[in-house]
Structures are given as C-alpha cells and as structure tokens.
Amino acid sequence: MTRRPVQGRAAPDRAPAGGPLGEPALFSGGVLRNQRVAAGLYELLLAVPDAGDPPRPGQFVSLVLESGVAQPEFEGLEGPLLRRPFSVAGFVQARGRRRLKLLYASVGRITRRMAALVPGANIGLLGPLGTPFPLEVPEPILLVGGGRGIAPLLYLGETLACRGRAFALVYGARRGAEMLPAGQLPGGSIWLATEDGARGRRGTVLDVLDGLRLEAPTVMACGPHGMLASVAGWSAARGAACWVSVEAVFGCGTGLCGGCAIPAAGKPPDFLWACRQGPVLPAESVDWERWNASDL
C-alpha cells in the first residue's frame, strides 16, 4: 500500500478548540471514499456539514446507515435498531469544507454493511460525543494502540504533530496483515508488535512497553480493555499519568440510557458511563479488576 496525500492527513485549519464541550448535533455524512486499508480494516472518508463544534481527539460519532438526519420510520427488519459508535480517526476543515475520517474493523452486522458503502452514499451521524484526550499534558506523550484502537490515536497523533508536541507510538495487533501500513501512522517514533510476528516485535504492546527505554510522563491508550488494564498498570508502576479510551456496548451514546456502564474505581458498586464520562478516562478512575472479572 502506498502513501497518498489524503485530505484526512492534511494539517487542520483550526485545531480543535479547548474549553467546554458543546452540544452534539445530528447531521448527514456523504461518502467520499471507503477503502480497505488492512485485513478486515477499512477507512471511511466523509464530507460533513461545516457547522457545529469540530470533534476533538478522543471524541466519537455515532452512526446509522440510513441517510439524513430525521429517521421518521424505523424499518425494523432492514437493520439494527441502535447506532454504532466510532472514534474520530481524522478531521480536517479547510475553505468551509469539512472531512471526517473513520477507521473501522468489519466485525458484525453494521460494520460489514459499512464496508459496502460506495462514494455518493449518505449516512446519518450524531456527534461529536464523549470526552476528548487532554492535550495540555507533560511530554513526551506515549500513544499505545491495540487493533482497531489505533483509530482515535491517528487523529490524536495528527493533532499533537500539528502543535509540535513530542510523542511516540506503540501499536500492536494480532496479525501483521490486520495492521495499518507504516506510512499511515502518525509521528516518527513508532514501535510495532504482532502476535504472529509478521511486523515488529512478536508479542503484544506490553512486551514492547516492557523493553522500552523512553521516559514518558504521559500515556494515552486505546484498545481492548484487557490491554488497557495492562497499560494502566504499566503506567502506574512508572508514575506516568495514563489516559485510556474505553469501549462498551452503547445504547444511546449520549448519556440518556445508562447502558454503557463500566466499573468505577474506589467505590464499588459504582459505575462510569463510558459514553458520557468517557470514552477517554483517567486510567485510575476505572476498576480494572472488576472489569476484567465481568462478562464484557
């Protein structure tokens, strides 16, 4: 796979604003490009309206395949009822045009249908939602991505690069074939790990981290929660501040239903709502033991 100049990788006009998070909006996205970038992994580039708050790295959008904003008639038999959440993997705003990039793994009913989207199709979006990664943190920042968890780190890395911040990336996957090509990864310092040994070190991101000779006061990670638990432990042992972007099965993605509960640290049996209090959370706010012991 060759590296092309992609709109989604250009420097944004305006870096995502700080300050309080705005209210999300319903809008439609026009498919500009939808292509396979690795085994089971696809990149979707969407034209979105130039309105509302731009997403910040770590935030997500929630989608339905039916186009348009209003969905007056839900046709039960045609598709799943609930929206599906996806991290913003890239966002640019230039000359009054906005482009939103998603990176998704084809794992189920909606994501399989997403893989068949063709340019010109329209899908329904809701966002930006959830908490962003903090940007004013001590450097260098170590980004750790596992599998499709690389998605938010692409946008985060791009944003950090634009701001001239020092960061490095550790990226792991089960198989080399499921990994993004090196040219699509942000930053200059990149370590890879695959369980099949096809790319980078044989093993997991944890194996890379354990051998890493880099003092990073800040760690930002996204991946399966087992990996996040390990990265949280690794960071804590080194006194690094760790931020994780968590996944849960979402009902609404907007904090309306309480379906996305994950165990909160400190005061069992309390829960955090992954969609509203997260998805980006300080690692110490999560009760990893309770989460690992649960069914999710």
Added chain:
Amino acid sequence: MTCDLSTDLGPLGLANPVMNASGTFGYGDEWPRLCNTAVLGAIVTKTLTLEPRAGNPPPRLQETPSGLLNSIGLQNVGVTAFLAEHLSALRALRPPVIASVGGASAEEFAAVVERLEAGALEAYELNVSCPNVAQGGLSFGRSPGETARVVRGVRRVTQRPLFVKLTPNVTDIVAIGRAALDEGATGLTAVNTFLGMEIDLERSRPRFGRVGAGLSGPAIRPLALYRIWELARSLDCPLIGAGGIVTARDAAAFMMAGATAVQVGTATLRDPARPAALVTELATFAEARGLARIRDLVASLEGLRDVP
C-alpha cells in the same frame, strides 16, 4: 387546517400528547437543543429512588430483532441530587415535569414523593413495573394488593396527579390498573418492558446477570398496543401509551386504542430528537386527515367498548 394538539390527562393539561419514556431520556435536562425538549407535551424523569442506586453490573444491553433487552437496574442519582442538580434546568424548559418514582418498599415510594413535593413539578409516575431489580419493581406491579398499597401510601402525601406505570408481565393487566385507580391514581401508563432473556452461546450461560431483562422497542409495539386496548375497554381513566412508538402512525394507533398521550422510549436512543419530531409529525398526520383536535382521535377505534 391546523390541528389542536392539546390534550388533558385528568387535571394535567398538555400542549400535545407526546412525552419521552422514563429511563431513555436521562433526567430530561440533557441536550435541550439536540432533543428540542421544550416542545414536548411533558418530560418524564429517570425513575428516582430515595438513595442513589448503582444499578446492575454490565452487560446491561443486548440488541434483538427490532428491539432491545435492558438490565439497567434503576441506576439513578437519588431524589436529593435530582432536586439539587436537575430540577431547575428541567423547569427552565416549558413542559410539565412528571417525576418517575421507584422504591424497594411502599414506604420508600411515599418517602420519595414526599421529598419531591417540595419541588416545582406537576405530576408523578409510579414505576411499580421495573423487571430489573430484586425488590420493588415487578413484585409490586404483579400484585393488585401490593400496587394498591404503594398507591395508597403515595396518595397520603400528595394531591398531584398520579400515574401508575404498569407491567405487561401479568395475566390480567386490567386488575392491576383497577387496583391503582381504586386508591386514587389519576391514570395509568402502559407498558413497561416485557421480560425476556438471551443466552450467550459461546459461554453457555445467560447474557444477563439477572437472567431476565426488559424488552422494548418496535418489537413490542403490537403487544403494548393490545394492553392499551385492554385497559381502555374496561377502565375509564387517562391512559399513557408506551411500547415501540417511533412514528406518528404508531402514536395515532395507541391514541385510537384509548391512549390520551404517548411516550417514546427506545427510539430516542437511536434518535434523541425523535420525541420532539413526533410532535410535528403528529400534527401533519392529523391535518392530512382533517382532524381539528387531536383529542378526537382518543379511543376513536370503532367498537372499542363493545363486548366481543
């Protein structure tokens, strides 16, 4: 011709018949712009208990064909935090506020309502029908005697309109509804979720920790509609319909079967602006049929009260 959308739930006047269902719209003050909450006929809060509740351990959701199983377990901030943190924001929106009330005992129901009496809100909806808690929930709503006891206790502490939310998981929903009305309930909401379950085949065990969970969404619409029809045939009181309502046609069907107002639940998870959009769509629906007043639709189904 424009259609007059106003309607009355006993003493409670509504600008239109559309409200959100409890538990799928947060406390009601989330995202006022995204949801356009101000145009709703009424706002129903998440079910409130005396103390905060953590709810059930995950997993809490499972999508089903055209439906959703949930096992949230009444996670809520408790009545004190609701009054302090949510009510004033809700009040700033126009619609009347209906507080949904839950409890593990009849005494807790009354205690929650007693606390809420100090708040500027219009009515209560007693949730005696949650399938996802060990105590309170279904065990009350399945027994006419227990339902009566809860309503009696609450009636002692409030004069405000009182709606009792019924579970469909009973043999005779009319008997439960009648027990509630006999103790001074103003009207009835029907329905809460249907009990269902799912099995995780990979692990050979139930998907949910409590095994049973509540089914909602378009999948239950015909079942819920039938419950409203059953209630309307036998009882003379304001009815609030819920269960799979997404479109104006859905809402109109519930109204024809006897509902004075309708609630939109699961559809709001897919589209948070759905309840507000339904207000406009209902007007369009009514106007296309030359209806001057939406209330003329209520119980308009021919032969509704005839004995079959």
